[in-house]
Amino acid sequence: MKNRTFFWFILPSLITMLLFIALPIVSVAVQSMHIEHEAVMVEVENCGPFGCKKELQIDVEETAKLKEERPLGQFNGIGTYTNRNHLAFIEIGLALQSSNGFLDFISKALNLPFYRALAFTLTYTFIVTPLVIFFGFIIALGVNTLPKRMKGPTIFISLLPMIVTPLIGSLILFWMIDANGILGSALQRIFDDPNLSLKASPALTWIMLMVYGVWHSAPFAFIVFYAGLQTVPGDTMEAAMIDGASRWERTRYVVLPHLMPLTVFILLIQLMDNFRVFEPIVSFSAQASATSLSWIIYNDLVGTESQFFGSAGATSVLTIIGVGILLIPVLIRTWRDFNQKVV
């Protein structure tokens, strides 16, 4: 395609991307560097059904004047990024000085909300992503060997976890693993422990969320791999069979290399998705034991009565940076492969 044609071809999507992706991200970044105006307070008497009390209130008129002058609020630079509820530079510095030993430092860092969320987010990402790819591949191989008549229904059933809305899927599981639910009471029987509760211990909660993550995402990997399996060249497979390659050897030396680009694709998508893990934490009511970066953003915006836009903006920007860091190795690899092919 000529450069000129390409330009006109890509222009509409370029404009929409600029308007609906790039600009909002810039506005979030700008917002994250501002905090609200200093509140002008007055002490007034509040009365209601339960009596009167002198309490501080915001002087609305004075505060409105400040807002009029500078609608964005006070400029705070990277102050919100470094405060205790985010990167916590001061607290981390203190922890470095005062902790005896590496483990003590880690436990002090994990007491801070951002690092606690980051710990779960990264663990989730690095455990769920490979498992999703592994199970997706296994299921695809299995379904591919089924007789033709059974393939359709099997594929449909295998895709169900992905079709069900994440929030609904996790809520259903949440009820099933309740101590009174079918899975919860079954586990209590199996382990002969009437006090076993998946919701009570942080470790079990983490495992439960990851099992959910794999259950929910494996169908995606499966369907991509299954499509890929249909394109494995028949000649090469036959040649391998004639050479006496076993089923395992054919999978290892013919199928896997053929599916490698698809694996990289799934890896990219899953790293991004899993780093933004959110719904299961809400519907499993798991925030006491596990929080994620996305959950922190949500909590800043709807968790309390007042909304923390600057704080939510800062966490969003940090999440974007995190996704970027995660993807760099994969992108570099893809770029190298691409260049090699050209040469």
Add this chain to the structure above:
Amino acid sequence: MFLKTITFAGAIALLGSTAIAGCGISSGNVSILSNDFPAIQAVTSAAATCAGDGVTVETNLTKDHKDIMVAALTANPAQYSSVIVSNSTLVTLMNDGLLRPLDEMVAKYGAALNKNQLITVNGKVMAVAFMANAQHLFSRVDVLKAAGVDSIPATYEEVLAAAEKIRAADLMEYPVALNTKAGWNLAEEFVNMYMGTGADFFKPGTAEVAINNKHGVATLEMLKSLVAYSNPDYLTYDSNATQAEWEAGNLALATMWGSRGSAVLDDEGSTAEVVAGTVLSAAPSWGNGPRPASTLWWDGIAISTNVSDEDAEATFAALMNGISPEVVKANNDAAVWLVEGYMPSPASVGVAGTASGGAAPYPMIPFMGALHGAIGAEISDFLQGSESAEQALIDVEAAYTAAAKEQGFLK
């Protein structure tokens, strides 16, 4: 009410022109945003009967009203001419100047109001309350009796003793429940318990937090002793969960919202045995504290700043019709009404007892929301046993301070 349950279903009812009741208005657009529970449904549907020639009434009842109210009222003209507010949401809306004083309208339409229904801030009426709510004790007297406890506990120390007897008698392993879901609910339990000590949350006259003291530590210790008798899943328990557990007969002593009382005592969702044994009573006090360990809440009417005077007046008049004595009479057991003509019922003795016992209202302070959020996020570590009470309080104070700085309450 005040649930933090994630309900993504908001009920939107568009009510067309039907009956014309004597609301005394001839024109205007009325649109009401509110929480969603039976008492409020009664109020808004009665207000909707004012629709007719030149008057339209729209209502949006949703548990997520808190999340949309600021944005909806900041718009000019505002999306809703009225929000049904409570102690805490009134302050949030007033912080941004989104509510108008009601004095003139009260003089014109509010002849039937009790004086204690008027919520005044700095001498101006900002809201008209119509119902009260509080968390208080629910007891199963049949279970208590079987365990050898003859009176309903009046203090949390007695609650603990009774729970131990129930457990020892092998009646129930986990007889106690509070709304302890991590986040807003758990923080509310801390606020209730801390209120029972009579101590202040902030240094007087400032936004500086002051809960890291012996009262704070004692509050956390008391919560921990109580959850030791709760189901291990307690950090996932919100009002819906505790009500379901209660109605399933799995609990003997629980601190729940008064607005759940009529639902627990009705003949739906539970067995006759549970209903017959359930007795509501005032929130317990503890540690020789001066007042019941609970906070009083009210729900009331507030009118947007950013609507025309005509719409504001029509809205106020329609809502006065919504909280008229006739509506209250027809829905007597749905809430603890503050309106003239309300007859106390078994479902209301808990809230009434808590109020008459001298419980304090939930603080109407602009930075209370930030502290509430910090408490909800930081104290579950202590309850799970992974840090000390002192460390949990240090964490709460640090989280609050960072949040309050971002909101301009602290430098």
